[in-house]
Amino acid sequence: MKSAAPARVIRVAEIVGGLDRGGAETWLVNVLRALDRSRFSVDFVVHEERSYPYEPEIVAHGGRVLRCLRPDRPISYFRRLRALLLEHGPYDIVHSHIHHYSGWVLAAAAAAGVKRRVVHGHLGARKSDLSLGRRLFTGAMTTLISRYATGGLAVAREAAPVLFGARWESDPRWRLLYCGIDLAPFSSRTPERVRAALHLSRECFVMGHVGRFDPQKNHEGLLAVAQEVFRRRPESHLLLVGTGPLRGAIEGRVAEMGLSDRVSFLGARSDVPELLGAMDVFVFPSLYEGLPLAVLEAQAAGVSSVLSTAVTEEVLVAPELVQRVSLSAGPSGWADAILGAPRPTAESRARALAAFEGSRFDVRMSARALADYYAAG
16 A cells, blocks of 8 residues: 655745844744644745844754845846745745735746745834825835735734735735744743843832834833833833834933933843843833734733733733723823833733633744645645
């Protein structure tokens, strides 16, 4: 009796731009850890020459990190991406995470003969302050997405209309796929050790934020809120975790406000779960979002969170830990919410982590969902 032939390996190219420790990138690497390597081969395409924190792990899992530079030069980028996909392929799937620019990415994938071309929406709607040129660009890319995408995923209902249009639910190509987080790092907690390493006392009231230094994350607003908290509760401190183009400007603003001794810039970190566990309140005043993984991680860590109402309610797994506050409440209203939030206890942490186990926000579940989606053909 002949044995069944082994299943063909599905080759995927993830177009991510970069591989820093951001939300989407971290989710993809967590998914890569969970994928069956006998069924899937995953490469990543980035847009910069430099090395990335996740690059060694991707290579260790059998993937490659390929570089296609200068997306700001669309014509030459199109040619380079098409050539790269032909050279290192054939790929069964190109999966683009570059927001609206995915229209151009998928057009290049089509030119390279890739049959399945997937766009992934990670961002919610931003304020309508775009320039005419930006609106024209967005419109053109949306048209390309509609034409060249054979499928599309969105991290939340808030994110789906941004790329797929208001009537996205009527098109069978588009669906939701919630990103999950790796729960293992949240099972061991050493907040006292982390605070000691950061020179923060047990009595210090610690606020924290995790996110890229981009306008979307509203660090300027966060500083105004923190200043009000400092005024009311002098023994407070703010931890800022992340990197990004606005970090230097925000560091300068902190110095101008005379807050340098009360604000710590921790950069990109691999120990975010431990840092969250050392916080009393997680503060997240974003202007717009898709499905911010940092908010999920804060809840998994059992930390009280104060979020802007721009963050979708879909992200609430442990709602007793979360307050959503309008940005129009101003620093005073936000300070009221922050200072009134309950401090975490061992019991609240255990309940919150248990709520994630086996949920749609457990990375094992989202990895399974993505694997099934890739394999569906």
